[in-house]
Each structure stands twice: as structure tokens, then as C-alpha cells.
Amino acid sequence: MSPVPAVGAPPVRLDAERLRADFPILATRSHGRPLVYLDSANTTQKPAAVLEATRRYYAEENANIHRATYRLSETATAVYEGAREKVRRFLGAAEAAEIVFVRGTTEAINLVAASFGQAFVKAGDEILLTGMEHHSNIVPWQLLCERSGAVLKVVPITDEGELRLDELERLLSPRTRLLAVTHVSNALGTINPVDAIVRLAHARGVPVLVDGAQAVPHLPVDVGELDCDFYAFSSHKMYGPTGIGALYAKREWLGKMPPYQGGGDMIASVTFEKTTYNVLPWKFEAGTANIAGGAGLTAAIDYLVAAGLPAVAAHEHDLLVYATERLREIPGLTILGTAPKKAAVISFTLDAVHPHDIGTILDEEGICIRTGQHCAQPVMDRYGVPATARASFGIYNTRSDVDALALGLRRVHEIFG
């Protein structure tokens, strides 16, 4: 889980300049300037291989899956189930039945909140979250609490943006039914020690859901090693298409959880008297799936694995260190989130200039950053800021992107005086 390659890993270096050529959008211009894309924590750009896999699926392989007897349908089924096997191996899950396809991380968490919640959460129970969660790992639990009468508890964070593990341990109570924690903070970049957190929770018999949206594109993840009970991620943040993602869930939980949505494909038989459900994982997949998304996700995983996640992590860590240095040279700039273990995400504020104004001025320079609350309003409240500007990096970013950002921020100073 370290942002640098593990000892003994081959010293592979990522050739970002070469990889850039794989992303058609990076050759386009914005406001007449070369595109400097620094918003990968929001969504990533897509390599040609992903675009081609999606095109090929519709051009040559399209049919509905799991239903028909003809060859084309078998091909489409193989594409989709192949994607599931690809995700299983990518995450290190024991079996493909533990991989449920969903629209993305948000739906994965909603699925667990609805289905696990219905089976296991009662009035007076507690759901434990942390102070650095994305809204999508807060609101589904609030809805569950409203429905069930359960109570939310929140693990606080330090000024550096690290989880207070002592508080986490204290807040794990006999009433805690689930701990939901992000692997990497989208607003602060903090990489949480998920393996240690899972051990703490399991020692109290509490299952753990990990929001992996910001982790899987940036560092090697093995759910077997983490031993978490649920792990959620989105394809679009890992160079794949929008509209698909996956929930890893241990078989023992999926087996005990009721279906999330009803419809076609999730059933074994239906009469007006009684419906029996399909086996795992299809019991949780109602309706026609995002098959083309599966094809694209397969290509995205192949792309990331070929680049090598240890090399990706090392490249992005180098960018983080360089960008942190360059941004600290800018007068009046404050970085929020200074945990020792950080992904390549830099949230910052600039004295007397609102993030929205920073965003507009940088945009005119062709530089895309996110400004606002990053769907993490509690984090903004924790630091007492209404919003931040955020630069986030991916495999295609280079030091010259960082230089462009630093230059753009000096423009902001010029305009605001």
C-alpha cells in the first residue's frame, strides 16, 4: 500500500511522455492552449485502447447477455463475464462470484447500505464513518440511519489530514454494525492504513467497507491482503468508461444479503406467488448490464496492469513531491492535507483569491483543475474553508504540467494584484 515501489520490485519507470500519446484528448487544445489536465481525481481521460474496446463491442460483439442461444449473445456474455474475471484478478478476490458490477462507487455503497442495512442494521445500532469521506460514503449511510433508526459515528481527522486511529478504536463499540472508510481521500490525498484499520475493526467483529475510488488507479490493491469485507471502485477514475464500477464483497456477506434491485437477470424463477433469486453475483445485478462498459473496463485494467501499478505509484509520487515543492514557492498558498502517506492530490487555497477565481483564470491557460468542495463538505468545514482548489495527477501527467500550473498561479496573482 506504499506509494513507492515495494522492496524487491523491479525498478520499472513509467514513461509518461510516451503514454500521453495513447490519450487522444491530450492532443486537443483548450482556449487555444495545449490541454493541461489536472483533474484525474474527478475523472480520468481514456486511452485509445479503451475507446477501441468500446467501439469494437458495439461494432462486432453487441447482443444481450445471459439470455439468448445464438453465438453473438455468447460472445457478449464472454465479454462481460471476462470483465468480471479481469476485475477479480485485478483486486485479488478469491472468486468472480464476489464481484458485483454496478454503475460506480456511489451505487456500490448504496447497494451495501440498502442490502446489508436491511439484513443487519436495526434501531440503536451504529455505523462508523470518518471525517474525510466523500458525500457518496456519507449520504447512503444517513439514509440508512433514517430508515432504520441507527446512528452515525464519525472518526475525526488530524490537522495533517490523517485519521485518528485512537479515536477509531474508541468509537468501535458493541453497537457498531459496519465501518465505512475511504482508502484514499479525494479532497486531501491521504492514504489510509486500511489493513491496520481492518484489523482493528475485525478484532471487534465489525465488518469494513472500503471506498477505493481514489485508490485503484494509483496504487496496487489486494482485497485478500486487506481482508476488507467490501471494496468499491469506479471505472471512470481508472481510465475506463463512465457508468460502470464494481463492488467486491465477501461471499459470506453476499449470501446473507437480500437483493438490491429486482428485475430481469437477477432471478432464477418468477411466479406471482414467489420469486427465487439467481446465484451470486447475478442476484445483485437486475436489468441489462453496462456490457460495453465492461469491455472498456477490461481494456482499462489491461492498460494499468501493463503500465505497472508500482511504476504508476512511483511516477505519481514523484509528481506529488515536485508539485508540492513548486506550489510552496507561491506566496500565500496553503496546502490542505499534509499526511506523510499521500496520493498525488493537492488541495490548496490562495490568500485573498477564491478557488473559483483561480479555476477560471487557470482555465483560460488551458489548465483544468477542480475547485469547490470536492463532494467533501465536512472536510472543508474541518479546515474552516468554504472551498479549495485541487490539482490531481494521473499516469499521463509530467513535470511540465506542474510547471504550467505554477506559472498559471502566478497569473492569478498578476490579475488579483
Added chain:
Amino acid sequence: MTDLRELYQQVILDHNRSPHNYRAIEGADRVSVGHNPVCGDRLSLFVKLEGDRIADIGFQGSGCAISKASASLMTDSVKGKSLVEAEALFGRFHDLLTGPPDVKVDPEAIRPLGKLAVFSGVREFPVRVKCATLSWHTLQAALKGLSTTSTE
């Protein structure tokens, strides 16, 4: 860069730095909070009425340069105006911001806007229209007696 200079005119930067009427009003007849959830801007507006006139108006809150300067200039422009006049001014202001970017602004048409005309550059930046109108929407809500409004 020219577009940016048109957006961030000196008057706007000045009002951002030292906004006018930046204060809560004790005993205000109307208080309303405006919120733009996209960027986190939040402002509280205080209105004192005399009959159908805005006798006094103030605001407080946090926001970008456009939203803060707009609130500052809005409070300057509507103070002393009747509710009907304030509403009409918002209509003209809104037209100025949402006009087609490729059509040159007619100086005659914007004369009634007075200083508010400095926001003409915003039409080049459609995502910033909400920033410039947040205080106006909040004023509308306040005059209707609503305690909160959101630009979403």
C-alpha cells in the same frame, strides 16, 4: 487574457477587496441566506424596508470575487429603490449576463444599469453567471419572505 481582464475589471477587484454594505443589519425586516452548493459560496442578506422601498441593505458571507463584488454593487444599486424597481434592475442585469457572448453589448441598453455594467464580461464565462447572480437571487428570496435560496 483580454477576456480575463474584461471579467476581472478593476471595479470588481476593488469591490471584492473592500465590499460595500458588508454588515449585518440589526432589526432587519428580511434576512435570507443564498447558497451555491457547486462552489460553496454562501451569503446572508439583510434588508430593511420602508413601505415598498429598500431603506437599507447589507450582506455578509464568503464567495469568489465575482459573487462578492456583485453583492457589493447590488446592495449599492438597490438601496433606496422600490421593490418593483429592484426587480426590474435584476431583469436587465440578468439579460446583460446571459446575452450571447458574440454580440457586442449596446452601451445605450445598459445605461440604466449604471456601475452594474462592469459585469458585462461575465457573459463570456457562462459558468460564472451563477456567481454574479447569487446575491440577486438571494434578494428575490428575501423580498418574497423566504429564508434560504440555492442556485442549484
